[in-house]
Amino acid sequence: MTETTPWVLHVDLDQFIAAVEVLRRPELMGKPVIVGGRGDPSERAVVSTASYEARAFGVGSGMPLRIAARKVPDAVILPVDAAHYTAASDEVMATLRAQPGTTVQVLGWDEAFVGVRTDDPEHYARDLQRAVLDRTALHCSVGIGDTLLRAKNATGFGKPRGVFRLTADNWLEVMGERPTVDLWGVGTKISRRLAGHGISTVAELAATDPASLVEEFGPKMGPWYVTLGRGEGTSVVDDTPWVARGHSRETTFQQNLTDPEQVRDAVRDLVARVLEDVAAEGRPVIGLTLKVRFAPFVTKTFARKIPETSDPDTVLARALELVDKLDPEKQIRLLGLRAEMPMPEDAREGHTPTRGGW
DNA sequence: TCTGGGGTCCTAGGACCC
DNA sequence: TCTGGGGTCCTAGGACCC
Numbered sequence: 001m002t003e004t005t006p007w008v009l010h011v012d013l014d015q016f017i018a019a020v021e022v023l024r025r026p027e028l029m030g031k032p033v034i035v036g037g038r039g040d041p042s043e044r045a046v047v048s049t050a051s052y053e054a055r056a057f058g059v060g061s062g063m064p065l066r067i068a069a070r071k072v073p074d075a076v077i078l079p080v081d082a083a084h085y086t087a088a089s090d091e092v093m094a095t096l097r098a099q100p101g102t103t104v105q106v107l108g109w110d111e112a113f114v115g116v117r118t119d120d121p122e123h124y125a126r127d128l129q130r131a132v133l134d135r136t137a138l139h140c141s142v143g144i145g146d147t148l149l150r151a152k153n154a155t156g157f158g159k160p161r162g163v164f165r166l167t168a169d170n171w172l173e174v175m176g177e178r179p180t181v182d183l184w185g186v187g188t189k190i191s192r193r194l195a196g197h198g199i200s201t202v203a204e205l206a207a208t209d210p211a212s213l214v215e216e217f218g219p220k221m222g223p224w225y226v227t228l229g230r231g232e233g234t235s236v237v238d239d240t241p242w243v244a245r246g247h248s249r250e251t252t253f254q255q256n257l258t259d260p261e262q263v264r265d266a267v268r269d270l271v272a273r274v275l276e277d278v279a280a281e282g283r284p285v286i287g288l289t290l291k292v293r294f295a296p297f298v299t300k301t302f303a304r305k306i307p308e309t310s311d312p313d314t315v316l317a318r319a320l321e322l323v324d325k326l327d328p329e330k331q332i333r334l335l336g337l338r339a340e341m342p343m344p345e346d347a348r349e350g351h352t353p354t355r356g357g358w
Numbered sequence: 359t360c361t362g363g364g365g366t367c368c369t370a371g372g373a374c375c376c
Numbered sequence: 377t378c379t380g381g382g383g384t385c386c387t388a389g390g391a392c393c394c
Contacts, residue, residue, distance in 0.1 A: 037362070046362050061394085067359045080362090108394045187392055218369055221391090250363050297361070303387055336363085
């Protein structure tokens with residue numbers, strides 16, 4: 001073979017948000033750092049990222065900030081500074097794109113797939129880690145795979161600061177006995193439903209007849225879960241620019257809302273904020289979704305298509321019509337508004353229907 | 359312990375049409 | 377009068393990811 005082998009690398013920054021905060025406040029090095037909400041543990045908020053020192057106390061992403069603060073009394077709790085993380089992320093992604101021969105597919109602030117041709121992917125991964133560290137002073141882990149899925153699942157075994165390879169050769173050996181919830185794309189709900197069919201491990205899922213899951217999960221998702229169990233799927237890293245399908249804003253009220261007029265005020269505010277993002281792209285609005293969380297934790301959504309418009313007053317009027325569907329007796333703890341935008345034809349073309357980031 | 363904010367995609371069921 | 381089968385569009389809801 002004269003051509004070198006194509007590989008998928010999954011680059012994942014270690015404790016990204018906490019690490020970025022420590023960089024601009026070196027005195028925090030080695031301390032338990034928790035970033036979340038507005039940095040006030042008495043408010044309704046959750047942990048975005050905890051440093052490894054804080055994780056040692058059992059704190060993790062998604063945990064209520066209040067609980068995290070209780071677990072680590074001396075933790076330094078900081079507010080989320082999205083603009084700062086975006087800037088740091090851009091530096092990291094620029095570094096990846098600057099490496100010879102790479103195709104970069106960004107998944108979020110702190111991770112990306114990198115497609116590359118090489119006969120020594122471990123060596124390439126170490127070069128990548130060094131380049132990122134030299135330019136941004138941030139450490140990352142790298143998963144190597146022959147599919148996106150295997151690369152993504154490999155990264156966890158390399159953390160922190162390491163490299164791990166997962167291919168068709170060792171997939172079942174490494175992943176086979178693990179619970180299905182460890183798979184990227186399978187959460188707690190699906191893993192429980194799979195268990196109801198006698199499928200608990202990755203190996204069991206991989207050995208399942210795809211057609212047998214159609215009734216439970218539908219024509220696409222049933223067979224797709226078997227694909228996940230096998231670690232298969234695409235090997236193509238896709239760097240075509242991302243086109244937003246919509247924009248949304250949400251607010252959680254510190255005290256539940258009961259007054260309908262307050263709800264209308266909140267919707268006016270959300271419309272204004274959503275439209276800022278939509279207007280920035282110069283695209284019209286074609287649909288609205290109002291998402292409401294009632295106390296304690298029940299979510300309802302109300303959606304409607306609307307004639308294409310860029311007029312803020314029209315959007316506001318339509319949004320307020322959705323508000324009228326709410327039961328005024330119910331206490332509201334979260335309000336979200338999403339505006340959908342038309343997809344350009346060329347962006348829709350060739351788009352692979354996938355979920356959860358790819 | 360009590361659950362943020364920003365996204366993506368899939369499915370079911372009803373309305374409507376031929 | 378009661379009925380088929382196929383298709384599309386829309387709404388609501390669910391699940392997942394970072």
